[in-house]
Amino acid sequence: METYEDKYNNRALVIGGGIGGIKAALDLAEGGKNVVLIDKAPSIGGLMTQLDRTFPTNNCDLCTLSPHLAESGRELHIDLLTLTELVDADSEGGKFKVTLKTSPRFIDLSRCTACGDCFKNFPECVRFTPGLDHRAPTCMRYPQSTPYAYSIDMAKCKDVDALGKVCPANAIIPDDKEKLLELEFGSIILAPGAELVDPRPLEVYGYGVLPNIVTGLEYERILSASGPTLGELIRPSDKKQPKKIAWIQCVGSRSVKEGCVSYCSSACCMYALKEAIVTKERFQNDIETAIFYMDMRTSGKDYELYLQRAKEEYGIRLVRSRPESVEREPGTDNLSITYTITENTLPVRENFDMVILSNGFRISDDLIGLAEKLGVELNEHRFAKTGAFEPVATSKHGIYVCGLFEAPKDIPETMVQASAAACMAMEDLQSEGASKKPEEEFPPERDVSKEEPRIGVFVCDCGYNIAGLINTSEMVDYAGKLPQVAVSEGVGYGCSRESLEHIQQVIQEEKLNRVVIGGCSPRTHETLFQDTIRKAGLNKYLVEIANIRDQDTWVHLDRASEASDKAKDLIRMAVTSVALSHPLKEHVLPMNKDILVVGGGVAGMTAALKLADGGFKVYLVEKSGELGGIARTIRKTLEGEDVQHFMKDLIERTTNHKNIQVLTKSMIVDHTGMPGLFTTGLQVGPRMFYRQIKHGVTILATGALANRPREYLLDEHEAVMTQLDLDGFLEDHKDKVKAWKKVVMIQCVGSRCPENPNCSRICCQSAIKNALRLLDINPEIQIYVLYRDMRTYGFQEDFYREARxxxxxxxxxxxxxxxxxxxxxxxxxxxxxxxxxxREITVTTDCLALSTGLVADEEDTEDLAMIFHLPRTSDGFFLEDHVKLRPVDLPVPGFFIAGTAHSPKTIRESIAQGQAAAGRAQTLLARDTINLGATVARVDSEKCAACLICVRACPFDVPFINADGYSEIDPAKCHGCGICAAECPAKAIQLMQYEDDQIMAKLDGLFERIA
Amino acid sequence: MDTFEPVIVAFCCHYCAYTAADMAGTMRYSYPPNVYIIRVPCSGKVDALHIMKAFQKGADGVYVAGCLEGDCHFKTGNIKAAHMVAYLKGLLDEIGIGAERLEMFTMSAGMGERFARIATDFTERIRKLGPNPAKAGSDKTDKVAVG
Incomplete structure (x- = not known):
């Protein structure tokens, strides 16, 4: 049994390497904590890696996800253990003693280059995910997999020796053994995800019997460019493109039947819409799409707009009906769906070429075992039980949960919870005084500015990947004759540890000052080689990689001699370009560790308290005279929890915390600076005194307004009130409620309408909440709820069912x-x-409750958006940096968002985002300095004519004309796109690392041969 | 004339097109070796000057490849690149090189197959157009005449 106790003494365990687990691990690592991230699969990424695109941006999924995966593989503080499960756990005094079991991969990760030779020769024994052949053509779980390596299923391998021989990197370990590892952790985060409900037992849908019925996830694989059909939309039975596709919603969800789950799976409406939109985008009028649904639950941020677009722009047909059956149309592979719609009493039969089942999430059986081992309680749906106002804390102290294991949800919510869980875990680890992994020491940088270029060229053969097609020693000879090249060598696998050490040694011995690697893609290996030359005393920007594998030998397999010529050209281009490279300095700034929290509602106070408990100084600025925001007026949650009791405690702790300075009746008036060095001006108190606060991070938690539209006699008739009014009325006037006979509720008042097109998310659950409380007080009361779609997502569905x-x-x-x-x-x-x-129904009611929801405070958010340079959505909520993967980060570095300033949400969701914002803030605050990289635009003031073109061209509004009359670009704010450099007519702007002369040198290098 | 092998420069943005090119490699989609990729952080970084210089130095075709519309890592770089390319096409017609020798393409990072297809189609297009008329002299035609 192995143990690395001597190396690090305190760390967190993250179970599950899906997107939530990765996020939690990255946040912890960035916050300076050590993390062991385990996943039972051979590579991390979870469910998300199998998706083709994600809503609501319809972005390619792998493109957005893979940088995170690579990051988690590289991060110094993360130990990634794949094929690993928790087998035993024991806790005492805030410490968890855990035994981890790693199954053999039979492949040495440090040697495997993912060349694919093993799969080519022995496809049967290389692992892949079964079901509709999810294989990527390379047969890793997906392209860009992390770790970037294969995995062998030894049980299926008949000739181990032969398999070992095909591996050019000698990476196959035939006698690889299962490993047990005993480790101690200060905290555990559960992010094991969920599985999809198996539609097989639901016989009416014919899944598993009729080939053209697939699940949503299988359809994603069909659409995916890396999927079994290489992105070609063909149906399984006859490989023909379907002309008419139906989606059936709530398959296995929202049902109490055998084999189903009774809750709402929350993500399926959106994913079905996405799949239908992506299908329509590609085939337009060539394909018909219909979605059969019960309620369209598009209650996330801007999701309603997505639904509108699906209907209006893409012509996707929405049919409100739960189909009774799907059958084969006799004599064909087509399918016929039988369904009933409210307008028609007789069932309708309609034919489709293909049917997609939107199946929901359920907790797999093995998670029950995991929860048992850890002593974590589960709820009646087998999800981890969490506190009413502690959304990510499990029943066991020190163990947190995020993502699907907490409740069914989509990716942005998972990301919020992941950051929240990381924040909670950080608190447990802090007290222990975590020590870092020993950071690598770099020698001082050699000054090469006075030297003529002495370039070293190192050509990889990457086994057969490069050398199988072209003669690498010919490349080495060729490169050796190029001007300014001092050394040219072949290095086998350049990325192996031995080769890297060799390159480092040659640089030092031969006094090289520039390096070219002829090998694979700089996208994956640039950082590695940058590190290597840095270790040899060179600035890391003095290396250039010629991509002779991914963009040459791999794509010209049938044209060896042309590929060989091209490799020479690519190496020559890299040589001419690297000769002009020069050392670049990364921008480093000291960090001010104080935090400004704007807004003193639930989210703001939660974030402030988390940070203050972590020892940081917090300024909490509130516009009104009191802390609490809207939650101060809410009495009960849907689950029946006492909000006032919780608020009283939250306000008390905030006000009395020694690290929090509360400034009420305060307004933000100006703001300057950069992350780590912000200065914000305020007008404080009734007399509006001006004062400035210096801080490193800003958290925006300004909340939203309770909507009060002048509709349905609101504020005109005494019996008409909002759900929020009713929530208080129920507590304060029980006697009056006891006399009521009828109550009518109208949903979507002031939401989902032309003036406010989005859904307010919270109103369906507040209507259900108030309806149930009305019945508790007065069981005789008759309640009518007039709705458009009941959007009781997740476990709220239980209460909806109870109400019915x-x-x-x-x-x-x-x-x-x-x-x-x-x-x-x-x-x-x-x-x-x-x-x-x-027919029309007339009800004379004692109370008309309007579900009016929340709207953004237009005036307030507009001012703040101007002052802080933040973008907003069309309805006035602040727009996050990335709606899918960075829902807590704002696009301006150093800014985070929490609560209803982001979008309408419940108290629980606001708390989660408040914790997440505090967690995200701590990832910045953990550093003493900020490294801003070196790829920034630099202005030559001599050449600048102050023409303002860069000012207009920059997508991030960074350049400005300074007091000296020329353009200035703050390196701390520059994103490094180089658009300004391209547009500058005087060529006064250069983007470091991509300077014009370097690009020209590549062209020169290319055309030298041809000329 | 069938020996004419065009040289094509493809400016590819790091986030999408360059990644798609790598993806084409991972999936072994083959395309003609005539296409030379130059990596830029964003298609919006491609300077009109770089493109014109490429033609001056002897490129027979040039294309800029960026992210799909709306997916640009830097918000609007691909849109700016598309405008610039459209403008240069007019210029290329004027000076007799021809607008067809320059193109803007967009793709997502996962579209390895699209990258290969574009590289193949564009090479064919340029092959049909023949050598860049701006290339110094007409030595190639001479060689054909001799051979």
Whole structure:
């Protein structure tokens, strides 16, 4: 049994290498904590790696995800253990003693170059994910997999010796053994994800019997460029492109039938819309798409707009119906769906070429074992049980949860929880005084500015990958004759440890000052070679990689001599270009570790307290006279928790914390600086005194406003109130409620309408909450809920079901046929249409409760957006840096967001984001300095004519004309795209690392041969 | 004339097109070796000057490849590149090199197959157009005449 106890004494364990686990691990690592990240699969990435695109941006998934994966493989503080499971755990005094079991991969990770020779020769014994052949053509789990290596299924391998011989890197370990590892951890984060409900037992859908019925995930694989059909949309039975596709929602979810789960899986409506949109985008009028649904639950940020686009722009047909059956159309492979719609009492049969089942999430059986070993309690749906106001804390102190194992959710919410869990875990680790992995010591940089270029060229053969097609020694000879090349050598596998050490040694012995590597892609290996030359005393920007593998030998397999010529050209281009490279300095700034939190509601206070507990100084600025925000007026949550009790405690702790300075009645008026060095001006108190705060990080938690549109007699008739009003009324006027006979609720008032097109997310659950409480007080009361779609996502569905069971009546209305309301003395008369009976119903009600939701405070957010240079959505909420992967980070570095300033959300969700913002902030605050990289635009003031073109061209508004009258680009803010450099008519701007003369030198190098 | 092998310069943005080119490699999609990739952080970094110099130095075709519209890592770089390319096409027509020798393409990082297809199609297009008329002299035609 191995142990690395002597190397590091305190760390967190993250179980599950899906996107949530990766995020949590990265946040912890960036925060300076050590992490062991384990996953039972051969590579990390989880479910997300199998998706083709993600909503609502329809971006390519791997493109957005893979940098994170590579980052997690590289990060100094993370130990990545794949094929690894937790087998035993023991806790005492805040420490967890854990035994991890790593199954043999039979491949040496440090040697495997992912060339694919093993798979080519022995496809049967290289691991892949089964089911509709999810294989990528390279047969790793997916291209860009981390670790970038294969994995062998030894049980299927008949001739181990032969397999070992095909590996040119000698990476196959036939006698690789299972390893047990005993480690101690200060904290554990559970991010094991969930599995998809198996539609097989739901016989009505015919999945597993009829070939053209696939699940949503399988359809993703069909659409994916790295999938089994290489992105060609063909149906399984006859490999023909389908002309008509149907999606069926809630397959296995929202049902109490055998084999189903009763909750809502939260993500399926959006993924079905996405799949339909992507399909339509590609085939337009050549394909028909229909989605069969019960309620369209597009309640996330801007998701409603996505739904509108699906309907209006893409012509996706939405059918409100849960189909009864899917059958084979006799004599064909086509499918016929039988369904009933409310407008028609007779069932309809409709034919489709292909049917996609939107199956939901469920917790796999092995997680029950994991929870048991850790002593973590599960809820009735087998998800990890968490506290009402502690969204990521499990029942066991020191163990946190994020992502699907907490509740069904989509990726942005998973990312929020991952950062929140990392924040919580950081707190446990802090007290232990974590020691870092020994950081590598670099020798001082040699000054090469006065030297003529002495270039070393190192050509990899990468086994057969390069040398199989071209003669690398010919390359080496050729490169040796190029001007300024002092050394030219072949290095076998350049990225192996031995080769790297050799390169380092040659640089030092031969006094080289520039290096060219002829090998694979700089995208994957640049950092590695930069590190190597840095260790040899050179500035890391003095290396250039000629991509002679991925962009030459791999793509010209049938043309060896041309590939050989091209490799020479590519090496020559790199040589002429690297000769002009010069040492670059990375920009480093000291860090001010104080934090400014704007907004004193639940999210702001949560973030402030987390940071203050971590020992940081926090300024909490609140516009109004009191802390608490909207939550101060909320009495109960859907789950029945007492909000006021929680708020009282939160406000008390915030006000009394020695590290928090609360500034009420304060307004932000100006702001300058860069992350780590911000200065923000405020006007404070009733007399509006001006003061400045210096801080390193800003958290925005300015909240939203309770919407109060002048509709349905609100504020005109006493019996009409909002759900928020009713929430208080229920507590304060129980006697009056006891006398009520009827209550009508109208959903989507002031939301999902032309003035405010988005969904307010919280209103469906508040209606259910109030309906159930009304019935608790007065069981005789008759409640009518007039709705458009009931959006009780996740476990809220349980309460919706309970409400129906307890006799609450739900009537769907269409926006163009909305209810009519008029006053009848102290009561209100509501007229609405019952779509099932197709007739008007009149109810005279004691109370009309309007679900009005939340809207952004337009004026307030506009001011702040101007002052802080932050973008907003069209409805006035702040826009995060990346809606999928960075939901807590704002696009301006050093800014984070939490709570309803981001989008409408529940208290629990606001708390999670508050914790996440504090966690994200700590990733910055852990450093004493900030490294801003070296790829920044630099202005030559001599050449600048102050023409303002760069000022207009920059997508990030960085350049400005300074007091001296020329353009200035703050390296701390520059993103390094180089657009300004391209547009500058005077060529006064150069992008470091990509300077014009270096690009020209590449062209010169290329055309030298041809000329 | 069938020996004419065009030289094509492809300016590829780091985040999408260059990654797609690597992906084409990973998946072994072959395309003609005539295409030489120069990596830039963003397609918006490609200078009109770089393109014109490439033609001056002897490129028979040039293309800029960036992210899909809306996916640009730097928000609008690909849109700026597309504008610049459209403008240069006019200029190339004027000076007799011809607009068809320059193109802007977009792709996502996962589209290795698209990268290979574009490289193949564009090479064919340039092959049909023949050598860049701006190339110094017409020594190639002479050689053909001799041979």
């Amino acid at each position: 069971k307890r006799g609450v009546l739900f009537f769907r209305y269409e926006p163009d046929d909305s209810p009519k309301v008029s006053g009848r003395n102290e009561r209100v008369e509501v007229i609405f249409k019952d779509p099932i009976l197709n």
